[in-house]
Amino acid sequence: MRYVDLHIHTTCSDGTLTPEEIVSLALKQEMSAIAITDHDTVAGISAAQAAGDAAGLQVLSGIEISTEYHGREVHLLGYFINPNSQHLKPVLEWTVKDRDLRNEKIVAMLRKDGYRISLEQLKAEHPNTVIGRPHIAEALLKAGQVGSIQDAFDRLLADGKPYFLPRTYIPFAQAAEVIYQAGGVPVLAHPLQYQFPAEELNQFIHTAANCGAVGLEVYYSGYGPEKQNQLKQLGDQYNLIYTGGSDYHGTRKPHIQLGTGMGHLRVPETAVVELEARWKQAHAR
Ligand code: AMP
Ligand code: ZN
Ligand code: FE
Ligand code: FE
Numbered sequence: 391m392r393y394v395d396l397h398i399h400t401t402c403s404d405g406t407l408t409p410e411e412i413v414s415l416a417l418k419q420e421m422s423a424i425a426i427t428d429h430d431t432v433a434g435i436s437a438a439q440a441a442g443d444a445a446g447l448q449v450l451s452g453i454e455i456s457t458e459y460h461g462r463e464v465h466l467l468g469y470f471i472n473p474n475s476q477h478l479k480p481v482l483e484w485t486v487k488d489r490d491l492r493n494e495k496i497v498a499m500l501r502k503d504g505y506r507i508s509l510e511q512l513k514a515e516h517p518n519t520v521i522g523r524p525h526i527a528e529a530l531l532k533a534g535q536v537g538s539i540q541d542a543f544d545r546l547l548a549d550g551k552p553y554f555l556p557r558t559y560i561p562f563a564q565a566a567e568v569i570y571q572a573g574g575v576p577v578l579a580h581p582l583q584y585q586f587p588a589e590e591l592n593q594f595i596h597t598a599a600n601c602g603a604v605g606l607e608v609y610y611s612g613y614g615p616e617k618q619n620q621l622k623q624l625g626d627q628y629n630l631i632y633t634g635g636s637d638y639h640g641t642r643k644p645h646i647q648l649g650t651g652m653g654h655l656r657v658p659e660t661a662v663v664e665l666e667a668r669w670k671q672a673h674a675r
Pocket of ligand 3: 454465579580
């Protein structure tokens with residue numbers, strides 16, 4: 391049995407490997423398929439697919455959209471999307487604009503208090519990248535103003551800390567709709583990361599299914615058999631398939647490895663078969 395990894399970040403968002411490097415690593419690990427799922431961008435898909443085509447690795451197009459559900463930030467994965475979709479474009483542009491404005495404000499607040507970092511430099515160092523707090527944290531570390539990335543979050547950038555600013559999120563239902571319009575199918579990312587109490591989790595997954603989600607990320611870094619079973623039961627209740635991935639970010643999340651997550655992750659390749667079936671079903675005419 392070969393394995394797949396359907397949740398991967400590249401240098402186009404906050405991962406540290408390029409799309410091509412991801413493909414090489416996946417081949418080295420003898421995976422049969424991967425999906426690129428950068429935050430709020432499709433910029434890495436074509437390079438990864440070209441590298442995958444050349445080397446014989448299936449690379450699904452994907453995205454991870456930050457959405458709002460009942461006042462919480464919830465992540466929605468989209469698979470088999472057309473990266474050139476004219477429906478997706480304005481949504482992603484709107485998100486990046488919101489992020490740009492927020493980055494500008496966060497950096498200005500930090501500079502005002504004597505932290506010596508520059509937004510221009512950040513942008514120059516990360517071209518073609520959706521820049522977020524992880525990149526700001528890294529700049530602070532490079533400038534010697536924090537002890538580690540985690541220190542930057544813990545003291546400065548995390549929600550509730552002095553330099554945190556919220557982002558504006560697209561409503562969950564609207565994100566699901568856009569994924570369909572872009573030719574893809576939505577899957578709920580890491581459903582146990584949102585700290586919903588049991589009853590609300592059930593309600594949330596019910597809502598997700600009603601919004602057109604076709605699957606749940608049952609296999610995820612840190613989800614042991616108990617959590618996987620909990621999610622499988624919920625998935626069965628609402629006719630959702632089981633998908634999964636590591637949420638690999640390279641050295642920005644050094645405890646997570648491509649494909650194997652925190653050591654025990656194995657996403658079966660049946661996930662791709664089922665995902666593809668749901669996708670064909672959803673877009674059949
Ligand atoms: P942003 O999209 O700019 O709000 O940044 C979100 C990313 O920052 C997340 O995907 C995490 O990788 C990272 N992050 C958020 N909160 C923390 C935290 N408390 N500690 C470490 N990393 C964090
Ligand atoms: Zn990320
Ligand atoms: Fe996520
Ligand atoms: Fe992710």
